[in-house]
Amino acid sequence: MNIDDIKREFPIFDDKIQNNDLVYLDSANSSQKPRVVVDRIYDFYTKEFSNVGRSVHYLAVAATNLYEQTRVSVQKYINAKDKDEIVFTKGATEAINLVANTFGQKYLSEGDEVLLTELEHHSNYVPWHFLRKAKNIKIEFAEINDNGEVTLEAIEKKITNKTKIISVSHLSNVTGAILPIKEIVQLAHSKNIPVLIDGCQGAPHLKLDMQDIDCDFYAISGHKMYGPTGIGILYAKKKWLEDLPPYQGGGGMINEVKKEGITYGELPNKYEAGTMATAQVIAFNESIKFMEKIGIQNIEKHEKELLDYGLEKLRKNNSVNIIGNPKEKGGVISFTIEGVHPHDIATILDEDGVAIRAGHHCCQILHDKLNLPATARASFGVYNTKDDIDKLDESINKCKKIFNLKWT
């Protein structure tokens, strides 16, 4: 695969950003969008728009078919058994909230435990915290080790006979650690505990096979997968979607509504109340096709090369401290520079067109554990090149110069 050709498919790189060529190293936050995705939204609104699933006119039927085609594409892409196991949400955050809310409602009561890890994003902690408040459940955190990874043993250590669900990241957005999710699922299932995987960072970068992983729930963010904002996926085993109560009430999710009672619709409608992000769902099909065309194995290989190159380069750069050293690691490098606060790093890098993120990356529990209030983070997408990493390294040197740090 030719990265220059791939990069040309992203209009954002056509023009200078503040007089600089854009070096976009913030894909773990949100990825840029290929032209096919942007065009699809425009075309849908200008030529094909209608609401889905309700009216019988031509446009409504066509739009409904397009909407459902994305469901099938996602099903195939993640190798889910059934298309009804794919629920569209407004994002991965909503997907996790959906599970916490409905599973919590039905299966959690006072004293029950939910097992998370110390490296979870706030979106995989706060929804469970709501239950802690409402139902007096307990939240346990499997610990990270010195490499910034969570091992199977760390999970096992925290499982008790009160553990009712385990909810863990596939790939850490800070240390880049890839968790042994298949083994975690096997272990949990041997104790009859369901598992939710927060796949925000996993789905854009790793090959997914739901039937192989065998998790009960998997949350996906569309905008991190070269797709539009406002679209997420909840994969859930059919038995759960049939068993759990609905999440939000409204149009589209009902079967029959009477003054004395209501029955709910069939899957997947049961979980898709109201008018969904139709254009985004339809355009997300183009994101899937875009990734399929390149091939997830090729994306993985390319990002691994970038990661190895970036780690080597930054390790050689004095005063740069890389956070975490996991054996299995995705395309994320979090770092600090001694004597320069991450926000100052980000502002100085931005002046050269190098876009990174600084802060706690919505992982305050992890940063508390690392005893760092903030870190700087460079994260990769399919459009990044080794040249981008060279520019990152040069800009880091500029930071050191401004802050008068010794360097070689």
Place this chain on the structure above:
Amino acid sequence: MDLKDLYQEIILDHGKNPRNLGKFDNYNKDAKGNNPLCGDNVHVYLRLNENKKVEDIAFEGHGCAISMASASIMTDMVRGKEEKEVKEIVSDFLGMIKEKDSLETNILKDDEKTKLMSLSGVKQYPMRVKCATLSWHTLTSALDNSDQIVKTEE
């Protein structure tokens, strides 16, 4: 935009070696402030004497060069001033960061104004304005004895 405007020598100096850092014992007013978006936080402690004069002031916290320098310069500047004067300086400073081109108060000497104006570089960096203003809002909250933690996001 020019980084030199943002990272002037005085900012780098105060950022790296903040003055008045650390709590002191006999404070009688204090307040906390934080910026939830980036995790910066500051805790301002001060002692107002019977004449409503700031006898001593210090801060604890962590943050970027801009926020540390701002708290450092601020604490230096308001020590020895009366509460009323402090409030005037705070509002003049916040007004300058927000819209005015210069400082207008007569309380500060010219060299003090020059020192404060070194923080005006953030005006070109909207995302960094909060770094410069957090400690000032927190000082106001301490003077008003507000129990509310100052947040830069509402």
